[in-house]
Amino acid sequence: MTGPAREREGHRPSRTHPAKGRKAFGNRDGGRLLVLAPALGWLVLFVAAPAAILVAIAFADSDPGVPPFRLALSVAGFAVLAEDTYYLDALLTALRVAATTAALCLLLAYPMAMGIARAAPGRRVVLLALLMLPFWTGFLLRVGAWIGLLRDEGWINSLLQSAGLADAPIPLLYTEGAMLVGMVHAYLPFAVLPLFAAFLRLDPSLGEAAADLGARPATVFLTVTLPVTAPAAAAGFLLVFIPAAGEFVIPELMGPPEAQMVGRVLWQEFFQNRDWPVAAALAVALLALLLVPIRLFQRLEARP
Amino acid sequence: MRQGRLVRAAMLAGFAFLWLPILLLVAYAFSADRIPFQWGGFSLRWFHALAADERLVEAALLSLRIAAGAASLAVLLGGAAGWALARFGPFRGRAVFGALIGAPLVLPEVVTGLSLLLLFVALDILTGWPAGRGATTVLLAHATLGAAFVAVVVQARLAETDRSLEEAAMDLGATPFLAFRTVTLPLVAPALAAGWLLAFTLSLDDVVIASFVSGPAGTTLPMALFSMLRLGLTPEVNALGAVVVIGVGAMLAVAAILLRPRRG
Numbered sequence: 218m219t220g221p222a223r224e225r226e227g228h229r230p231s232r233t234h235p236a237k238g239r240k241a242f243g244n245r246d247g248g249r250l251l252v253l254a255p256a257l258g259w260l261v262l263f264v265a266a267p268a269a270i271l272v273a274i275a276f277a278d279s280d281p282g283v284p285p286f287r288l289a290l291s292v293a294g295f296a297v298l299a300e301d302t303y304y305l306d307a308l309l310t311a312l313r314v315a316a317t318t319a320a321l322c323l324l325l326a327y328p329m330a331m332g333i334a335r336a337a338p339g340r341r342v343v344l345l346a347l348l349m350l351p352f353w354t355g356f357l358l359r360v361g362a363w364i365g366l367l368r369d370e371g372w373i374n375s376l377l378q379s380a381g382l383a384d385a386p387i388p389l390l391y392t393e394g395a396m397l398v399g400m401v402h403a404y405l406p407f408a409v410l411p412l413f414a415a416f417l418r419l420d421p422s423l424g425e426a427a428a429d430l431g432a433r434p435a436t437v438f439l440t441v442t443l444p445v446t447a448p449a450a451a452a453g454f455l456l457v458f459i460p461a462a463g464e465f466v467i468p469e470l471m472g473p474p475e476a477q478m479v480g481r482v483l484w485q486e487f488f489q490n491r492d493w494p495v496a497a498a499l500a501v502a503l504l505a506l507l508l509v510p511i512r513l514f515q516r517l518e519a520r521p
Numbered sequence: 522m523r524q525g526r527l528v529r530a531a532m533l534a535g536f537a538f539l540w541l542p543i544l545l546l547v548a549y550a551f552s553a554d555r556i557p558f559q560w561g562g563f564s565l566r567w568f569h570a571l572a573a574d575e576r577l578v579e580a581a582l583l584s585l586r587i588a589a590g591a592a593s594l595a596v597l598l599g600g601a602a603g604w605a606l607a608r609f610g611p612f613r614g615r616a617v618f619g620a621l622i623g624a625p626l627v628l629p630e631v632v633t634g635l636s637l638l639l640l641f642v643a644l645d646i647l648t649g650w651p652a653g654r655g656a657t658t659v660l661l662a663h664a665t666l667g668a669a670f671v672a673v674v675v676q677a678r679l680a681e682t683d684r685s686l687e688e689a690a691m692d693l694g695a696t697p698f699l700a701f702r703t704v705t706l707p708l709v710a711p712a713l714a715a716g717w718l719l720a721f722t723l724s725l726d727d728v729v730i731a732s733f734v735s736g737p738a739g740t741t742l743p744m745a746l747f748s749m750l751r752l753g754l755t756p757e758v759n760a761l762g763a764v765v766v767i768g769v770g771a772m773l774a775v776a777a778i779l780l781r782p783r784r785g
Contacts (some may be wrong), residue, residue, distance in 0.1 A: 256622075264625065270639045270640055333532070349541070370556060421661065470750050503629060
Protein backbone atom coordinates (compact mmCIF):
# COMPACT_ATOMS: atom_id res chain seq x y z
CA MET A 218 0.00 0.00 0.00
CA THR A 219 1.33 3.40 -0.87
CA GLY A 220 2.25 5.65 2.01
CA PRO A 221 2.16 9.44 2.02
CA ALA A 222 5.91 9.62 1.43
CA ARG A 223 5.67 7.47 -1.67
CA GLU A 224 2.81 9.50 -3.02
CA ARG A 225 4.91 12.63 -2.91
CA GLU A 226 7.71 10.84 -4.73
CA GLY A 227 5.23 9.68 -7.33
CA HIS A 228 4.96 13.10 -8.91
CA ARG A 229 8.59 13.10 -9.95
CA PRO A 230 8.86 12.26 -13.63
CA SER A 231 10.47 8.91 -14.38
CA ARG A 232 13.09 10.36 -16.69
CA THR A 233 15.15 11.63 -13.78
CA HIS A 234 15.85 8.01 -12.89
CA PRO A 235 19.65 7.75 -13.09
CA ALA A 236 20.89 5.69 -16.00
CA LYS A 237 23.01 2.92 -14.58
CA GLY A 238 24.56 1.02 -17.44
CA ARG A 239 22.08 -1.31 -19.08
CA LYS A 240 18.63 -1.07 -17.56
CA ALA A 241 16.74 -4.14 -16.38
CA PHE A 242 13.95 -5.55 -18.52
CA GLY A 243 10.93 -3.43 -17.79
CA ASN A 244 13.11 -0.55 -16.70
CA ARG A 245 13.30 0.86 -20.21
CA ASP A 246 10.35 3.03 -21.01
CA GLY A 247 9.12 0.63 -23.72
CA GLY A 248 9.31 -2.41 -21.44
CA ARG A 249 7.70 -0.52 -18.62
CA LEU A 250 4.80 0.46 -20.79
CA LEU A 251 4.36 -3.17 -21.81
CA VAL A 252 4.02 -4.15 -18.14
CA LEU A 253 2.05 -1.15 -16.93
CA ALA A 254 -0.42 -0.55 -19.74
CA PRO A 255 -2.42 -3.80 -19.51
CA ALA A 256 -2.55 -3.63 -15.71
CA LEU A 257 -3.54 0.02 -15.74
CA GLY A 258 -6.16 -0.60 -18.42
CA TRP A 259 -7.65 -3.38 -16.35
CA LEU A 260 -7.73 -1.26 -13.20
CA VAL A 261 -9.36 1.67 -14.99
CA LEU A 262 -12.03 -0.63 -16.42
CA PHE A 263 -12.71 -2.79 -13.36
CA VAL A 264 -11.91 -0.51 -10.41
CA ALA A 265 -12.13 3.15 -11.43
CA ALA A 266 -15.05 2.90 -13.88
CA PRO A 267 -17.29 0.90 -11.50
CA ALA A 268 -16.67 3.46 -8.76
CA ALA A 269 -17.58 6.30 -11.11
CA ILE A 270 -20.74 4.50 -12.25
CA LEU A 271 -21.69 3.80 -8.63
CA VAL A 272 -21.48 7.50 -7.81
CA ALA A 273 -23.37 8.43 -11.00
CA ILE A 274 -26.22 6.08 -10.13
CA ALA A 275 -26.31 7.31 -6.53
CA PHE A 276 -27.24 10.67 -8.05
CA ALA A 277 -29.66 9.18 -10.59
CA ASP A 278 -33.45 9.11 -10.37
CA SER A 279 -35.37 5.93 -9.65
CA ASP A 280 -37.35 4.72 -12.61
CA PRO A 281 -39.68 1.76 -13.07
CA GLY A 282 -37.99 0.82 -16.37
CA VAL A 283 -35.08 -1.50 -17.16
CA PRO A 284 -32.52 -0.65 -15.85
CA PRO A 285 -34.45 0.93 -13.01
CA PHE A 286 -32.88 4.38 -13.06
CA ARG A 287 -32.62 7.50 -15.17
CA LEU A 288 -29.31 9.38 -15.14
CA ALA A 289 -29.75 12.79 -13.55
CA LEU A 290 -28.07 15.01 -11.05
CA SER A 291 -30.53 14.32 -8.30
CA VAL A 292 -30.01 13.94 -4.58
CA ALA A 293 -33.30 12.04 -4.25
CA GLY A 294 -31.48 8.84 -3.26
CA PHE A 295 -29.57 10.60 -0.50
CA ALA A 296 -32.74 12.43 0.58
CA VAL A 297 -34.40 9.05 1.14
CA LEU A 298 -31.45 8.03 3.35
CA ALA A 299 -31.65 11.25 5.34
CA GLU A 300 -35.42 11.26 5.80
CA ASP A 301 -36.06 7.68 6.84
CA THR A 302 -34.32 6.80 10.11
CA TYR A 303 -34.35 3.16 8.94
CA TYR A 304 -31.28 3.82 6.79
CA LEU A 305 -29.48 5.94 9.36
CA ASP A 306 -30.13 3.21 11.93
CA ALA A 307 -28.71 0.60 9.54
CA LEU A 308 -25.52 2.63 9.14
CA LEU A 309 -25.18 3.23 12.88
CA THR A 310 -25.96 -0.40 13.75
CA ALA A 311 -23.29 -1.53 11.28
CA LEU A 312 -20.70 0.79 12.84
CA ARG A 313 -21.65 -0.31 16.37
CA VAL A 314 -21.56 -4.03 15.53
CA ALA A 315 -18.29 -3.62 13.61
CA ALA A 316 -16.69 -1.74 16.53
CA THR A 317 -17.90 -4.37 19.02
CA THR A 318 -16.59 -7.16 16.80
CA ALA A 319 -13.22 -5.46 16.41
CA ALA A 320 -12.92 -4.82 20.18
CA LEU A 321 -13.79 -8.46 21.00
CA CYS A 322 -11.28 -9.64 18.38
CA LEU A 323 -8.54 -7.52 19.96
CA LEU A 324 -9.35 -8.90 23.40
CA LEU A 325 -8.87 -12.46 22.11
CA ALA A 326 -6.00 -11.52 19.81
CA TYR A 327 -3.71 -10.02 22.47
CA PRO A 328 -2.90 -13.20 24.37
CA MET A 329 -2.92 -15.24 21.16
CA ALA A 330 -0.43 -12.95 19.42
CA MET A 331 1.72 -12.77 22.54
CA GLY A 332 1.67 -16.53 23.01
CA ILE A 333 2.49 -17.27 19.36
CA ALA A 334 5.34 -14.73 19.28
CA ARG A 335 6.86 -16.15 22.48
CA ALA A 336 6.67 -19.78 21.33
CA ALA A 337 9.81 -21.56 20.11
CA PRO A 338 10.30 -21.02 16.34
CA GLY A 339 9.29 -24.57 15.40
CA ARG A 340 6.10 -24.44 17.41
CA ARG A 341 5.43 -20.91 16.21
CA VAL A 342 5.05 -22.09 12.61
CA VAL A 343 2.52 -24.69 13.72
CA LEU A 344 0.55 -22.13 15.75
CA LEU A 345 0.51 -19.70 12.83
CA ALA A 346 -0.77 -22.45 10.54
CA LEU A 347 -3.47 -23.25 13.11
CA LEU A 348 -4.40 -19.56 13.14
CA MET A 349 -4.61 -19.26 9.36
CA LEU A 350 -6.13 -22.62 8.44
CA PRO A 351 -9.67 -21.76 9.67
CA PHE A 352 -9.41 -18.58 7.65
CA TRP A 353 -8.87 -20.69 4.54
CA THR A 354 -11.49 -23.35 5.18
CA GLY A 355 -14.45 -21.55 3.77
CA PHE A 356 -16.17 -18.76 5.51
CA LEU A 357 -19.68 -20.12 4.83
CA LEU A 358 -18.76 -23.53 6.20
CA ARG A 359 -17.64 -21.93 9.44
CA VAL A 360 -20.93 -20.05 9.62
CA GLY A 361 -22.62 -23.40 8.97
CA ALA A 362 -20.70 -24.94 11.86
CA TRP A 363 -21.92 -22.22 14.20
CA ILE A 364 -25.49 -22.74 13.02
CA GLY A 365 -25.07 -26.42 13.91
CA LEU A 366 -23.80 -25.48 17.36
CA LEU A 367 -26.27 -22.75 18.19
CA ARG A 368 -29.65 -23.66 16.72
CA ASP A 369 -32.51 -24.94 18.90
CA GLU A 370 -31.80 -28.63 18.17
CA GLY A 371 -28.08 -27.84 17.99
CA TRP A 372 -25.08 -29.24 19.78
CA ILE A 373 -24.98 -26.73 22.64
CA ASN A 374 -28.68 -26.96 23.38
CA SER A 375 -28.72 -30.77 23.38
CA LEU A 376 -25.65 -30.70 25.64
CA LEU A 377 -27.39 -28.32 28.03
CA GLN A 378 -30.58 -30.40 28.02
CA SER A 379 -28.88 -33.74 28.55
CA ALA A 380 -26.92 -32.19 31.42
CA GLY A 381 -30.21 -31.10 32.92
CA LEU A 382 -29.27 -27.43 32.76
CA ALA A 383 -32.18 -26.51 30.51
CA ASP A 384 -35.69 -27.95 30.11
CA ALA A 385 -36.39 -26.37 26.77
CA PRO A 386 -34.01 -25.20 24.05
CA ILE A 387 -32.56 -21.77 24.75
CA PRO A 388 -32.84 -19.58 21.67
CA LEU A 389 -29.22 -18.90 20.77
CA LEU A 390 -29.22 -18.60 17.00
CA TYR A 391 -30.69 -15.54 15.29
CA THR A 392 -29.66 -13.27 18.16
CA GLU A 393 -27.19 -10.41 18.22
CA GLY A 394 -24.92 -12.56 20.38
CA ALA A 395 -24.83 -15.32 17.75
CA MET A 396 -24.08 -12.73 15.08
CA LEU A 397 -21.18 -11.34 17.11
CA VAL A 398 -19.78 -14.82 17.76
CA GLY A 399 -19.89 -15.54 14.04
CA MET A 400 -18.24 -12.25 13.15
CA VAL A 401 -15.47 -12.59 15.76
CA HIS A 402 -14.82 -16.12 14.56
CA ALA A 403 -14.60 -14.95 10.95
CA TYR A 404 -12.35 -11.96 11.55
CA LEU A 405 -10.15 -13.01 14.49
CA PRO A 406 -7.06 -13.91 12.39
CA PHE A 407 -7.07 -10.37 10.92
CA ALA A 408 -6.62 -8.96 14.42
CA VAL A 409 -3.97 -11.45 15.52
CA LEU A 410 -1.56 -11.04 12.58
CA PRO A 411 -0.50 -7.37 13.03
CA LEU A 412 -0.24 -7.87 16.80
CA PHE A 413 1.85 -10.98 16.29
CA ALA A 414 4.26 -9.01 14.08
CA ALA A 415 4.48 -6.30 16.76
CA PHE A 416 5.20 -8.80 19.52
CA LEU A 417 7.87 -10.38 17.35
CA ARG A 418 9.59 -6.99 17.03
CA LEU A 419 9.09 -6.13 20.69
CA ASP A 420 12.37 -6.14 22.55
CA PRO A 421 11.88 -8.43 25.57
CA SER A 422 14.52 -6.47 27.51
CA LEU A 423 12.09 -3.53 27.70
CA GLY A 424 9.69 -5.53 29.83
CA GLU A 425 12.55 -7.17 31.75
CA ALA A 426 13.99 -3.77 32.57
CA ALA A 427 10.64 -2.61 33.89
CA ALA A 428 10.30 -5.82 35.91
CA ASP A 429 13.86 -5.43 37.28
CA LEU A 430 12.92 -1.97 38.42
CA GLY A 431 10.09 -3.49 40.44
CA ALA A 432 7.09 -3.27 38.12
CA ARG A 433 4.52 -6.04 38.55
CA PRO A 434 3.49 -8.03 35.42
CA ALA A 435 0.23 -6.08 35.14
CA THR A 436 2.12 -2.79 35.39
CA VAL A 437 4.65 -3.94 32.78
CA PHE A 438 1.80 -4.83 30.45
CA LEU A 439 -0.02 -1.53 30.95
CA THR A 440 3.00 0.79 30.84
CA VAL A 441 5.34 -0.98 28.41
CA THR A 442 3.67 -3.68 26.30
CA LEU A 443 0.41 -1.87 25.62
CA PRO A 444 1.89 1.46 24.43
CA VAL A 445 4.52 -0.27 22.27
CA THR A 446 1.96 -2.50 20.56
CA ALA A 447 -0.78 0.16 20.32
CA PRO A 448 -0.22 0.97 16.61
CA ALA A 449 -0.45 -2.72 15.74
CA ALA A 450 -3.59 -3.02 17.85
CA ALA A 451 -5.08 -0.06 15.98
CA ALA A 452 -4.19 -1.68 12.64
CA GLY A 453 -5.78 -4.95 13.77
CA PHE A 454 -8.89 -3.13 14.98
CA LEU A 455 -9.31 -1.39 11.61
CA LEU A 456 -8.53 -4.55 9.65
CA VAL A 457 -11.58 -6.10 11.35
CA PHE A 458 -13.74 -2.98 11.55
CA ILE A 459 -13.60 -2.02 7.85
CA PRO A 460 -14.89 -5.27 6.33
CA ALA A 461 -17.20 -5.96 9.30
CA ALA A 462 -19.02 -2.66 8.75
CA GLY A 463 -20.21 -3.84 5.35
CA GLU A 464 -20.81 -7.45 6.40
CA PHE A 465 -23.85 -9.06 4.84
CA VAL A 466 -23.65 -12.84 5.15
CA ILE A 467 -23.31 -13.30 8.92
CA PRO A 468 -26.10 -10.87 9.91
CA GLU A 469 -28.28 -12.56 7.29
CA LEU A 470 -27.58 -16.14 8.40
CA MET A 471 -27.02 -15.75 12.17
CA GLY A 472 -28.37 -12.37 13.24
CA PRO A 473 -31.84 -11.44 14.49
CA PRO A 474 -34.28 -10.46 11.73
CA GLU A 475 -34.51 -6.95 13.11
CA ALA A 476 -30.76 -6.33 13.12
CA GLN A 477 -30.60 -4.33 9.93
CA MET A 478 -26.99 -3.61 9.17
CA VAL A 479 -26.17 -1.50 6.15
CA GLY A 480 -24.84 -4.43 4.09
CA ARG A 481 -28.15 -6.23 4.45
CA VAL A 482 -30.23 -3.12 3.74
CA LEU A 483 -28.16 -2.36 0.64
CA TRP A 484 -28.73 -5.91 -0.57
CA GLN A 485 -32.49 -5.67 0.00
CA GLU A 486 -32.76 -2.28 -1.66
CA PHE A 487 -30.98 -3.66 -4.68
CA PHE A 488 -32.38 -7.17 -5.04
CA GLN A 489 -35.83 -6.93 -3.45
CA ASN A 490 -36.89 -3.29 -3.86
CA ARG A 491 -34.92 -2.84 -7.07
CA ASP A 492 -34.18 0.73 -6.03
CA TRP A 493 -30.71 1.10 -7.56
CA PRO A 494 -30.19 4.79 -6.75
CA VAL A 495 -30.94 4.23 -3.05
CA ALA A 496 -28.68 1.14 -2.96
CA ALA A 497 -25.88 3.11 -4.67
CA ALA A 498 -26.41 6.07 -2.33
CA LEU A 499 -26.14 3.67 0.64
CA ALA A 500 -22.88 2.31 -0.77
CA VAL A 501 -21.54 5.84 -1.18
CA ALA A 502 -22.63 6.73 2.37
CA LEU A 503 -20.94 3.61 3.74
CA LEU A 504 -17.76 4.49 1.84
CA ALA A 505 -17.85 8.05 3.15
CA LEU A 506 -18.13 6.72 6.71
CA LEU A 507 -15.26 4.29 6.13
CA LEU A 508 -12.99 6.83 4.47
CA VAL A 509 -11.40 7.97 7.73
CA PRO A 510 -10.81 4.42 9.04
CA ILE A 511 -9.40 3.37 5.65
CA ARG A 512 -6.98 6.34 5.50
CA LEU A 513 -5.99 5.71 9.10
CA PHE A 514 -5.29 2.08 8.31
CA GLN A 515 -3.18 2.99 5.28
CA ARG A 516 -1.16 5.42 7.43
CA LEU A 517 -0.52 2.67 9.98
CA GLU A 518 0.46 0.24 7.21
CA ALA A 519 2.93 2.71 5.73
CA ARG A 520 4.75 3.12 9.05
CA PRO A 521 8.30 1.75 8.93
CA MET B 522 5.96 -17.67 35.62
CA ARG B 523 2.36 -16.85 36.51
CA GLN B 524 1.87 -14.34 33.70
CA GLY B 525 3.25 -16.73 31.11
CA ARG B 526 0.81 -19.42 32.15
CA LEU B 527 -2.09 -16.96 31.99
CA VAL B 528 -1.13 -15.89 28.47
CA ARG B 529 -0.82 -19.52 27.40
CA ALA B 530 -4.21 -20.44 28.82
CA ALA B 531 -5.84 -17.47 27.09
CA MET B 532 -4.09 -18.33 23.83
CA LEU B 533 -5.30 -21.94 24.02
CA ALA B 534 -8.84 -20.70 24.72
CA GLY B 535 -8.61 -18.56 21.59
CA PHE B 536 -7.47 -21.53 19.50
CA ALA B 537 -10.24 -23.69 20.99
CA PHE B 538 -12.78 -21.03 19.98
CA LEU B 539 -11.37 -21.01 16.44
CA TRP B 540 -11.15 -24.75 16.04
CA LEU B 541 -13.98 -26.34 18.03
CA PRO B 542 -16.74 -25.52 15.50
CA ILE B 543 -14.57 -26.68 12.60
CA LEU B 544 -13.53 -29.93 14.25
CA LEU B 545 -17.13 -30.69 15.23
CA LEU B 546 -18.28 -29.94 11.68
CA VAL B 547 -15.72 -32.41 10.31
CA ALA B 548 -16.39 -35.05 12.98
CA TYR B 549 -20.18 -35.02 12.59
CA ALA B 550 -19.79 -35.35 8.82
CA PHE B 551 -19.17 -39.03 9.64
CA SER B 552 -22.37 -39.36 11.67
CA ALA B 553 -25.25 -41.38 10.24
CA ASP B 554 -27.88 -39.19 11.90
CA ARG B 555 -30.11 -37.09 9.66
CA ILE B 556 -29.93 -34.18 12.12
CA PRO B 557 -26.59 -32.39 11.87
CA PHE B 558 -24.41 -32.38 15.00
CA GLN B 559 -26.19 -35.46 16.44
CA TRP B 560 -24.17 -38.66 16.65
CA GLY B 561 -25.92 -41.61 15.01
CA GLY B 562 -22.99 -43.97 14.54
CA PHE B 563 -20.18 -43.87 11.98
CA SER B 564 -21.27 -43.62 8.37
CA LEU B 565 -20.09 -42.27 5.04
CA ARG B 566 -23.65 -41.87 3.73
CA TRP B 567 -23.50 -38.07 3.64
CA PHE B 568 -20.39 -38.13 1.51
CA HIS B 569 -22.27 -40.35 -0.92
CA ALA B 570 -25.25 -38.01 -0.74
CA LEU B 571 -22.95 -35.07 -1.41
CA ALA B 572 -21.40 -36.76 -4.45
CA ALA B 573 -24.89 -37.60 -5.75
CA ASP B 574 -26.17 -34.03 -5.38
CA GLU B 575 -25.82 -32.88 -8.96
CA ARG B 576 -26.64 -29.26 -8.23
CA LEU B 577 -23.85 -28.99 -5.64
CA VAL B 578 -21.33 -30.95 -7.69
CA GLU B 579 -22.06 -28.78 -10.72
CA ALA B 580 -21.71 -25.62 -8.63
CA ALA B 581 -18.44 -26.92 -7.18
CA LEU B 582 -17.01 -27.66 -10.63
CA LEU B 583 -18.06 -24.22 -11.86
CA SER B 584 -16.47 -22.62 -8.79
CA LEU B 585 -13.21 -24.50 -9.33
CA ARG B 586 -13.10 -23.43 -12.97
CA ILE B 587 -13.83 -19.79 -12.09
CA ALA B 588 -11.28 -19.85 -9.27
CA ALA B 589 -8.53 -21.32 -11.46
CA GLY B 590 -9.18 -18.81 -14.25
CA ALA B 591 -9.50 -15.86 -11.90
CA ALA B 592 -6.34 -16.82 -10.00
CA SER B 593 -4.33 -17.16 -13.23
CA LEU B 594 -5.51 -13.77 -14.48
CA ALA B 595 -4.88 -12.29 -11.03
CA VAL B 596 -1.28 -13.56 -11.08
CA LEU B 597 -0.62 -11.92 -14.46
CA LEU B 598 -2.19 -8.61 -13.45
CA GLY B 599 -1.10 -8.55 -9.82
CA GLY B 600 2.38 -9.76 -10.77
CA ALA B 601 2.79 -6.91 -13.27
CA ALA B 602 1.37 -4.40 -10.79
CA GLY B 603 3.52 -5.61 -7.89
CA TRP B 604 6.60 -5.55 -10.09
CA ALA B 605 5.85 -2.02 -11.28
CA LEU B 606 5.34 -0.79 -7.72
CA ALA B 607 8.50 -2.47 -6.42
CA ARG B 608 10.94 -1.90 -9.30
CA PHE B 609 9.88 0.98 -11.52
CA GLY B 610 10.92 3.65 -9.05
CA PRO B 611 8.84 6.79 -8.88
CA PHE B 612 6.80 7.01 -12.08
CA ARG B 613 4.07 9.41 -13.00
CA GLY B 614 0.71 8.27 -11.64
CA ARG B 615 2.28 5.77 -9.24
CA ALA B 616 0.05 6.92 -6.37
CA VAL B 617 -3.12 6.52 -8.44
CA PHE B 618 -1.94 3.15 -9.72
CA GLY B 619 -1.21 1.96 -6.17
CA ALA B 620 -4.58 3.21 -4.93
CA LEU B 621 -6.44 1.45 -7.76
CA ILE B 622 -4.70 -1.90 -7.31
CA GLY B 623 -5.19 -1.75 -3.54
CA ALA B 624 -8.79 -0.54 -3.56
CA PRO B 625 -10.43 -3.99 -3.51
CA LEU B 626 -8.46 -4.76 -0.33
CA VAL B 627 -10.19 -2.02 1.66
CA LEU B 628 -13.60 -1.73 0.01
CA PRO B 629 -16.51 -3.57 1.68
CA GLU B 630 -17.62 -6.55 -0.41
CA VAL B 631 -21.12 -5.19 -0.92
CA VAL B 632 -19.65 -2.01 -2.43
CA THR B 633 -17.27 -3.90 -4.74
CA GLY B 634 -20.04 -6.27 -5.79
CA LEU B 635 -22.61 -3.55 -6.43
CA SER B 636 -20.23 -1.30 -8.36
CA LEU B 637 -18.98 -4.17 -10.56
CA LEU B 638 -22.54 -5.23 -11.30
CA LEU B 639 -23.41 -1.67 -12.30
CA LEU B 640 -20.35 -1.68 -14.58
CA PHE B 641 -21.43 -4.89 -16.30
CA VAL B 642 -24.96 -3.55 -16.75
CA ALA B 643 -23.60 -0.30 -18.20
CA LEU B 644 -21.20 -2.18 -20.51
CA ASP B 645 -24.03 -4.39 -21.67
CA ILE B 646 -26.16 -1.37 -22.57
CA LEU B 647 -23.31 0.49 -24.27
CA THR B 648 -21.48 -2.30 -26.08
CA GLY B 649 -23.63 -5.42 -25.93
CA TRP B 650 -20.90 -7.18 -23.96
CA PRO B 651 -20.83 -9.27 -21.68
CA ALA B 652 -24.37 -10.09 -22.90
CA GLY B 653 -25.86 -11.12 -19.61
CA ARG B 654 -24.07 -12.20 -16.50
CA GLY B 655 -22.72 -15.52 -15.30
CA ALA B 656 -19.43 -17.36 -14.92
CA THR B 657 -17.48 -14.84 -17.04
CA THR B 658 -18.51 -11.80 -15.01
CA VAL B 659 -17.76 -13.63 -11.75
CA LEU B 660 -14.32 -14.58 -13.11
CA LEU B 661 -13.55 -10.98 -14.07
CA ALA B 662 -14.64 -9.71 -10.65
CA HIS B 663 -12.62 -12.34 -8.82
CA ALA B 664 -9.54 -11.68 -10.95
CA THR B 665 -9.71 -8.01 -9.96
CA LEU B 666 -10.03 -8.91 -6.28
CA GLY B 667 -7.25 -11.51 -6.48
CA ALA B 668 -4.87 -9.18 -8.35
CA ALA B 669 -4.92 -6.80 -5.38
CA PHE B 670 -3.67 -9.57 -3.09
CA VAL B 671 -1.12 -10.91 -5.58
CA ALA B 672 0.31 -7.40 -6.05
CA VAL B 673 0.88 -7.07 -2.29
CA VAL B 674 2.62 -10.46 -2.07
CA VAL B 675 4.79 -9.86 -5.15
CA GLN B 676 5.71 -6.32 -4.14
CA ALA B 677 6.74 -7.52 -0.68
CA ARG B 678 8.81 -10.34 -2.14
CA LEU B 679 10.61 -8.04 -4.59
CA ALA B 680 11.23 -5.46 -1.87
CA GLU B 681 13.17 -8.03 0.14
CA THR B 682 15.24 -9.31 -2.80
CA ASP B 683 18.25 -7.41 -4.01
CA ARG B 684 17.90 -5.47 -7.25
CA SER B 685 21.66 -5.74 -7.79
CA LEU B 686 21.26 -9.44 -8.64
CA GLU B 687 19.57 -8.47 -11.88
CA GLU B 688 22.16 -5.76 -12.49
CA ALA B 689 25.00 -8.22 -11.88
CA ALA B 690 23.54 -10.62 -14.46
CA MET B 691 23.45 -7.80 -17.01
CA ASP B 692 26.95 -6.65 -16.14
CA LEU B 693 28.03 -10.19 -17.00
CA GLY B 694 26.44 -9.80 -20.40
CA ALA B 695 22.90 -11.09 -20.02
CA THR B 696 20.27 -9.31 -22.06
CA PRO B 697 17.56 -7.63 -20.01
CA PHE B 698 15.11 -10.35 -21.01
CA LEU B 699 17.54 -13.13 -20.08
CA ALA B 700 18.19 -11.45 -16.74
CA PHE B 701 14.45 -11.22 -16.14
CA ARG B 702 13.85 -14.84 -17.06
CA THR B 703 16.78 -16.35 -15.18
CA VAL B 704 17.04 -14.06 -12.14
CA THR B 705 13.90 -12.04 -11.46
CA LEU B 706 11.32 -14.67 -12.35
CA PRO B 707 12.80 -17.44 -10.16
CA LEU B 708 13.02 -14.91 -7.31
CA VAL B 709 9.33 -14.04 -7.47
CA ALA B 710 8.09 -17.51 -8.44
CA PRO B 711 7.24 -18.50 -4.85
CA ALA B 712 5.32 -15.25 -4.40
CA LEU B 713 3.46 -15.84 -7.65
CA ALA B 714 2.57 -19.38 -6.58
CA ALA B 715 1.43 -18.23 -3.13
CA GLY B 716 -0.51 -15.38 -4.73
CA TRP B 717 -2.21 -17.79 -7.10
CA LEU B 718 -3.31 -19.98 -4.20
CA LEU B 719 -4.51 -16.93 -2.28
CA ALA B 720 -6.54 -15.65 -5.24
CA PHE B 721 -7.88 -19.16 -5.87
CA THR B 722 -9.09 -19.52 -2.28
CA LEU B 723 -10.57 -16.02 -2.22
CA SER B 724 -12.56 -16.84 -5.33
CA LEU B 725 -13.77 -20.15 -3.90
CA ASP B 726 -14.81 -18.42 -0.69
CA ASP B 727 -16.66 -15.42 -2.08
CA VAL B 728 -20.43 -15.30 -1.95
CA VAL B 729 -21.23 -11.57 -1.83
CA ILE B 730 -19.45 -10.31 -4.96
CA ALA B 731 -20.45 -13.44 -6.91
CA SER B 732 -24.11 -13.00 -5.94
CA PHE B 733 -24.06 -9.46 -7.26
CA VAL B 734 -22.29 -10.05 -10.57
CA SER B 735 -23.57 -13.53 -11.44
CA GLY B 736 -26.66 -14.45 -13.39
CA PRO B 737 -29.07 -17.39 -13.43
CA ALA B 738 -26.56 -19.60 -15.28
CA GLY B 739 -23.68 -18.95 -12.89
CA THR B 740 -24.45 -20.44 -9.48
CA THR B 741 -21.13 -20.91 -7.71
CA LEU B 742 -20.62 -23.29 -4.80
CA PRO B 743 -20.72 -20.51 -2.17
CA MET B 744 -23.92 -19.17 -3.72
CA ALA B 745 -25.52 -22.63 -3.55
CA LEU B 746 -24.22 -23.10 -0.01
CA PHE B 747 -25.57 -19.72 1.04
CA SER B 748 -29.09 -20.53 -0.15
CA MET B 749 -28.89 -23.90 1.63
CA LEU B 750 -27.74 -22.30 4.90
CA ARG B 751 -30.63 -19.83 4.78
CA LEU B 752 -32.83 -22.85 5.52
CA GLY B 753 -30.45 -24.21 8.18
CA LEU B 754 -27.68 -26.78 8.28
CA THR B 755 -27.90 -30.13 6.49
CA PRO B 756 -25.62 -33.16 6.94
CA GLU B 757 -24.47 -32.69 3.35
CA VAL B 758 -22.98 -29.33 4.34
CA ASN B 759 -21.15 -31.17 7.13
CA ALA B 760 -19.69 -33.59 4.59
CA LEU B 761 -18.71 -30.72 2.31
CA GLY B 762 -17.02 -29.06 5.29
CA ALA B 763 -14.95 -32.19 5.92
CA VAL B 764 -13.91 -32.37 2.27
CA VAL B 765 -12.92 -28.69 2.18
CA VAL B 766 -11.05 -28.65 5.50
CA ILE B 767 -8.98 -31.66 4.49
CA GLY B 768 -8.43 -30.33 0.95
CA VAL B 769 -7.41 -26.87 2.10
CA GLY B 770 -5.10 -28.34 4.72
CA ALA B 771 -3.27 -30.18 1.95
CA MET B 772 -3.11 -27.05 -0.21
CA LEU B 773 -1.77 -24.96 2.65
CA ALA B 774 0.95 -27.52 3.24
CA VAL B 775 2.02 -27.12 -0.39
CA ALA B 776 2.03 -23.32 -0.04
CA ALA B 777 4.12 -23.56 3.13
CA ILE B 778 6.72 -25.66 1.32
CA LEU B 779 6.83 -23.21 -1.62
CA LEU B 780 7.21 -20.20 0.67
CA ARG B 781 9.94 -21.71 2.82
CA PRO B 782 12.78 -19.20 2.96
CA ARG B 783 15.64 -20.34 0.76
CA ARG B 784 19.18 -20.27 2.01
CA GLY B 785 22.26 -19.62 -0.05
